Amino acid sequence: MQSLVIVAHGSHLNPDSSAPTHDHADTIREVGAFEEVRTGFWKEEPHLREVLRTVEGEEVYVVPLFISEGYFTEQVIPRELRLSGWDVDRWGSDGLSADQATLAAADTGQTVHYCGPVGTHEAMTDVLVRRAETVTGDPDVGEGFALAVVGHGTERNENSAKAIEYHADRIRDLDCFEEVQALYMDEEPEVDDVTDHFETEDVVVVPLFIADGFHTQEDIPEDMGLTDDYRTGYSVPAEVDGHRIWYAGAVGTEPLLADVVLERAADAGADVGDSLSAVRETTRVATGDD
The missing domain is CATH 3.40.50.1400 (Rossmann fold)
Known part of the structure; x- marks a missing residue:
């Protein structure tokens, strides 16, 4: 069973901050790319520290909904998810090329494919x-x-x-x-x-x-x-x-961002079938472009 977790910053002050994360999760959930899709946040619930415990799957693809590589993607998220053996060198990145690292979650034992942020993906x-x-x-x-x-x-x-x-x-x-x-x-x-x-x-x-x-x-x-x-x-x-x-x-907030999340997971080895084309079609209709 492969599962997807989309992680984002969230905000205590701006209730709209998490809206895109939930919207993209819904889009991916609807096309059936994963058997379960969860969201986790730094500043909202469910918190990053707890989100893996809400996931039933033993193989989890974690995609950060962040623009760039930096403090949150390199330190905060791996720490809060308790990814054993994490080191930023596992990405071997020049600041743009973070791809994925496969690690174990220390407290749940799940296999986690930790992906680079959506913002640096070519899509x-x-x-x-x-x-x-x-x-x-x-x-x-x-x-x-x-x-x-x-x-x-x-x-x-x-x-x-x-x-x-x-x-x-x-x-x-x-x-x-x-x-x-x-x-x-x-x-x-x-x-x-x-x-x-x-x-x-x-x-x-x-x-x-x-x-x-x-x-x-x-x-x-x-x-x-x-x-x-x-x-x-x-x-x-x-x-x-x-x-x-x-x-x-x-x-x-553009619906097509769901495609980038799927691209990140697919690059890390997730079997997404024809979901990429389904998301592209779904989001084009959503924006009124026939």
């Missing part, structure tokens, strides 16, 4: 493009549009920017958007100056965040000049300095 590139399609309502979005991929950026974790640059480069190589730029909240080039970085009139802005929260709902819209007060809302698209800004909100 996340497709989710970013789909997010642009969703916000513009155009399944062929690209020509006449620029794309900004926005990350937090931090000197404390250099891997934070690596994921942003990685996907911006991959989308640029697709040659479908007029311009593609990686922007950040806390380092240069900053999202505050979004219109300074593009000549194209229409700019789609997609934050590479898992859930909508303080940064994506308040900081970024105000920083870009979409509104003076996030509580009054803003238009999509919004006119800013001669540009139309199509603000998409957190990429992690």
